[in-house]
Amino acid sequence: MSEKKKIVLAEDNSTLSLLLKFRLQKEGYDIFIAKDGKQAIELIEEHNPELILTDIMMPYISGLEVISHVRNKLEMKVPIIVFSAAGQEEMVLKAFSLGANDFMGKPFSPNELVIRVKRLLS
Amino acid sequence: MNDYQNILEYFNQLPVLVKLVWYVSFLLFIFILGLIFYLKILRNNLRENEKKRIKYQKIYEENLINYLYAGDGIEGISPEQRVFINNMKKDISNTFNRNVLISVMTKLVNDISGEIAQAIHKFYFETGLIDYSLLKLKARKWEIKAAGIHELTQFEVKQAYNEIEKLIKHPHKEVRNQAQLYLVNLFQFKGLKFLNDLTYQLSEWDQIQLLEILQKFDNQEITDITLWLKSNNLSVVKFALKLAKVYNQFESKETLLELLKHNNKEIRVETIKVLGYFYDTDSKEYLKSNFHDITEGEQIAFFKLLENIADQTDQHFIIVNISHPNFEIKLMALKILKNINQPKFNTLKLAENDIDVERIVEFIKNN
Numbered sequence: 003m004s005e006k007k008k009i010v011l012a013e014d015n016s017t018l019s020l021l022l023k024f025r026l027q028k029e030g031y032d033i034f035i036a037k038d039g040k041q042a043i044e045l046i047e048e049h050n051p052e053l054i055l056t057d058i059m060m061p062y063i064s065g066l067e068v069i070s071h072v073r074n075k076l077e078m079k080v081p082i083i084v085f086s087a088a089g090q091e092e093m094v095l096k097a098f099s100l101g102a103n104d105f106m107g108k109p110f111s112p113n114e115l116v117i118r119v120k121r122l123l124s
Numbered sequence: 125m126n127d128y129q130n131i132l133e134y135f136n137q138l139p140v141l142v143k144l145v146w147y148v149s150f151l152l153f154i155f156i157l158g159l160i161f162y163l164k165i166l167r168n169n170l171r172e173n174e175k176k177r178i179k180y181q182k183i184y185e186e187n188l189i190n191y192l193y194a195g196d197g198i199e200g201i202s203p204e205q206r207v208f209i210n211n212m213k214k215d216i217s218n219t220f221n222r223n224v225l226i227s228v229m230t231k232l233v234n235d236i237s238g239e240i241a242q243a244i245h246k247f248y249f250e251t252g253l254i255d256y257s258l259l260k261l262k263a264r265k266w267e268i269k270a271a272g273i274h275e276l277t278q279f280e281v282k283q284a285y286n287e288i289e290k291l292i293k294h295p296h297k298e299v300r301n302q303a304q305l306y307l308v309n310l311f312q313f314k315g316l317k318f319l320n321d322l323t324y325q326l327s328e329w330d331q332i333q334l335l336e337i338l339q340k341f342d343n344q345e346i347t348d349i350t351l352w353l354k355s356n357n358l359s360v361v362k363f364a365l366k367l368a369k370v371y372n373q374f375e376s377k378e379t380l381l382e383l384l385k386h387n388n389k390e391i392r393v394e395t396i397k398v399l400g401y402f403y404d405t406d407s408k409e410y411l412k413s414n415f416h417d418i419t420e421g422e423q424i425a426f427f428k429l430l431e432n433i434a435d436q437t438d439q440h441f442i443i444v445n446i447s448h449p450n451f452e453i454k455l456m457a458l459k460i461l462k463n464i465n466q467p468k469f470n471t472l473k474l475a476e477n478d479i480d481v482e483r484i485v486e487f488i489k490n491n
Contacts, residue, residue, distance in 0.1 A: 015231055016231075017185045017188070018232060019233045020185050020186065020189050021192070021236070021240070024189050026201075027192075028193075035231070060257070085235075088340070090334075104213045108234070109233075109235050110237060110238050111237050111238030111239070112236065113238060114238070
């Protein structure tokens, strides 16, 4: 029996987190939800996920700091998808320079997210 | 008992002014005590409401997501979803519950697109939440009206157009602002029709918001902006100038040239900037011949325009303005001269005694 792939989802919009959790669980992934960057780092260190989904703007620690921590401190090569809102183009460029693999601009389709997750985990 | 009588006698013997101070102090003490109790009750109520809100938010989040994934993948509503809608209809008759549900839906609809977003919109209609939003438009309080318009914008209710168009001239700024956002979010350029006879001023922030919304949409039919460029409302003209630049409205060039004679200085300066963006040569001759009659701001804007379109024919005009008292114009004149006639620029240093010019020439040569 193959083990479920783990995904850490860092998003401060609780409704969106729940929706994505439900959708990704249906696809057979194990989802860990963080409501801010601080929790995201704790979950990443604890569960060593196969993929990270993170919003850019979050309380306490931003998505950019999460990416920086994962790439520079934990030295993990796990794929990272960043969520960004309109007007955060500069932030997205910073996220890529820090080591993000992909980004999705809000509003986005959960179905499209699933396609990108599958592609990165295949 | 004896002590009490002694105190009473002592109090009665006090001078009137001291007695008055005691009375006032007592009243203040009672007032502060009452205020403390009131604040304590208020704080407890707020905490209780917050707890209740969090509790209902969690319930509605879960319910809404179950509803969204209970669909059968076709256009209609599944029996499971219908049960949920019926339950919700009862729940939302309570204002508190309704507000929590709307906030949950809004949070999601802002971040999600595609089928799920459509399903949320459908849910908004099916539960009758739309009727509550429409009812808010008739409310007396401006904040309720504004909230109603905001909800109708979030859930893309185009049917409310006639009702909301009437509110575009509402005396309260927030209601007007929400009405503008509704019209532009849902009808893009067609929604800008309200500019035709707008009497209120559009603030800079309003203009930025409207432009930002318009730029979210691709392949839109751009309305003729000439009427707005000719508006008596200065803010509408300024906004139209922004539209002319962002959407390259070169067709409106004739009207833009007329705006060079507008009685408002800011409009004239902005017009020169837009014409400069279009690399327009017709405006060049007009501005050159009227250069001494226009303000310094316009002169600077004109030189910025010349930076893009100046040629050999402008050389005399440029050389004359190298000795302009304004430093910015002087700098631009020298830069333009270098671009259109480098040998002339190189010999200029010897011909001029102006220290500023010499320094600028050195700077331009080295950069």
